[in-house]
Amino acid sequence: MNSDEEQSESQKPQRAPLRLITVGGGRGGVGKSLLAQNLAIYLAQLGKAVVLVDADATGANLHAHFGLAAAQREPSLDPNDVKSFQRALIPTSVPGLSLLPATHDSMETPSIQRPGRKGRWIAKVRTLPVEFVVIDVGPGHGHFALDVMLASDVGIVVTVPEPPAIEATYRFVRAAFVRRLRRALFRDRFRLPILQRALNDLGGLPGPLDLVRSVIRTDRALATMAWVEAHRMHLQLIVNQTRVRTDLELGTWMSGLSARHYGVPLDELGYIEHDDTVWLTVRRNKPLLIDSPTCKAARNLERIARRVVALLAARNEKGGSPPTFPLEMPTLYAGLGITRTASDEEVRRAYKRQKEIYAQGGLATASLLSEEQLKAERARLDEAYDTLLDPVRRRAYDLSTFPDNEEPDALAARATRPALAAEQIMLQNELAREIGPETEFTGALLRKVRESQAIEIAEISARTKIAKAHLIAIEEENFGLLPAIVYVRGFVAELAKYLKLDPAQVQKTYLRRVREALAISSGKGTG
Numbered sequence: 001m002n003s004d005e006e007q008s009e010s011q012k013p014q015r016a017p018l019r020l021i022t023v024g025g026g027r028g029g030v031g032k033s034l035l036a037q038n039l040a041i042y043l044a045q046l047g048k049a050v051v052l053v054d055a056d057a058t059g060a061n062l063h064a065h066f067g068l069a070a071a072q073r074e075p076s077l078d079p080n081d082v083k084s085f086q087r088a089l090i091p092t093s094v095p096g097l098s099l100l101p102a103t104h105d106s107m108e109t110p111s112i113q114r115p116g117r118k119g120r121w122i123a124k125v126r127t128l129p130v131e132f133v134v135i136d137v138g139p140g141h142g143h144f145a146l147d148v149m150l151a152s153d154v155g156i157v158v159t160v161p162e163p164p165a166i167e168a169t170y171r172f173v174r175a176a177f178v179r180r181l182r183r184a185l186f187r188d189r190f191r192l193p194i195l196q197r198a199l200n201d202l203g204g205l206p207g208p209l210d211l212v213r214s215v216i217r218t219d220r221a222l223a224t225m226a227w228v229e230a231h232r233m234h235l236q237l238i239v240n241q242t243r244v245r246t247d248l249e250l251g252t253w254m255s256g257l258s259a260r261h262y263g264v265p266l267d268e269l270g271y272i273e274h275d276d277t278v279w280l281t282v283r284r285n286k287p288l289l290i291d292s293p294t295c296k297a298a299r300n301l302e303r304i305a306r307r308v309v310a311l312l313a314a315r316n317e318k319g320g321s322p323p324t325f326p327l328e329m330p331t332l333y334a335g336l337g338i339t340r341t342a343s344d345e346e347v348r349r350a351y352k353r354q355k356e357i358y359a360q361g362g363l364a365t366a367s368l369l370s371e372e373q374l375k376a377e378r379a380r381l382d383e384a385y386d387t388l389l390d391p392v393r394r395r396a397y398d399l400s401t402f403p404d405n406e407e408p409d410a411l412a413a414r415a416t417r418p419a420l421a422a423e424q425i426m427l428q429n430e431l432a433r434e435i436g437p438e439t440e441f442t443g444a445l446l447r448k449v450r451e452s453q454a455i456e457i458a459e460i461s462a463r464t465k466i467a468k469a470h471l472i473a474i475e476e477e478n479f480g481l482l483p484a485i486v487y488v489r490g491f492v493a494e495l496a497k498y499l500k501l502d503p504a505q506v507q508k509t510y511l512r513r514v515r516e517a518l519a520i521s522s523g524k525g526t527g
Helices: 003-011 032-045 084-088 118-125 143-150 163-184 191-202 208-215 220-232 245-261 276-283 296-317 332-336 344-357 371-388 391-401 418-434 443-452 457-464 468-476 485-498 503-526
Strands: 019-024 050-054 097-100 132-136 154-159 235-242 267-273
Touching (some): 032 050, 032 097, 032 132, 032 296, 084 118, 143 163, 154 163, 163 208, 163 220, 191 208, 208 220, 235 245, 235 296, 245 267, 267 296, 267 418, 371 391, 443 468, 443 503, 485 503
Parallel strands (some): 154 235
16 A cells, blocks of 8 residues: 555544444343334434344344334355445435344244354444444343343343333343353353352352352352452343333332342433333334324433433443442441431431332332342331431441441442433533523423433422423423413523523523414414
């Protein structure tokens, strides 16, 4: 290559590294295809080059959601045929989005289910000349689904508020941990047999905490390795088809329970509300974000997709070592998910919350704990409540538990939400550029400010006494559901104060939009 060619090559824009996003989980029918297709559409609508991969070997159906024909044969896995996957891509009606469909009605076993083919399949996917690849791996915790999930930049587990689905989700987390640890020990002839003996002794698929506590007495190096591998998993959780308040809280509860009883959180990414619009769009063979982008389920999906983008942007900044082994029983504070500085009122609220989580027949604990373990946890909560609300007993407990006045590392029952934190940082950076002295405040911008501060509408309603329905109508600019403009003026001012915005600027610009919309509506009515 001569100097001119070298200079030309150096001036070519560098392609962004491919990001792999995998959607899976334990049980079928929970909404994995819904999430995968709409996540891919959201990324394509950002102007990104995206490939949606249907890797569900037993139930391929993503092509039907786009009104496309199914694939009849698989692309070649021959390493010499570098563009076989590119040739198999089918353009969709969404600009920038292509589909890599799974075979339909094939007589042969799919290559992803054959021994020794998974690695080559993943390597081929990574050669696709796009920025994002979204893979639907289908249900179950087979080796293919686990390997692709663990190899992803973001792995998403989808569940619904039903005991069988929740049980399958917890099993998927345990299976992913065991699979990851076995692959890490694949060439270790000495520790792999130790691991297998420990698994046989424990029975089934153990969680990281149980395995670490089992092997630490005989092989501390293996225990350390298991703990490190557990904390390298970053599985995200989405609860689909939520209907009531407890459904909305389920993701937070499951994340906290996973942290408490497995040692690693199942990070909550968001929820998707039950919406009849979803099945209507399926019947029309159209994706939700294309056919009904303003429905509540579509808004939920957009927020989830935004958090995925934020997580990918923040992933490079992740680091640090895993916490120390939690070999001792969590403190009473950790059991309630509070700190030592918690007030009596905070203790009462935390106790009520934890009692709901550990209630008999509770959704979040389905299959996680036996009846005996649930009783023990409830007794522990009662002990924490009685001790921490009694000043004398609380001081005695603090002196005996924290002799150096330092709280040790412990597994709190409170969930971590890295996706929410990443979303907040991303939104705050965007708002710093968007908000100025002449900014016109729309309902969408007010929602963005609220979400950047991780504030829920229910919280604003409780503090300002403005009805939730009115706050939602303000954000959605559904002016027909708002009262007289004199009341809207007060609502907007209170909302602006709560969000730490300039009330005068918000009032002036938002009310101008209200008057213009009402004038247009009035004109249409008289016409």
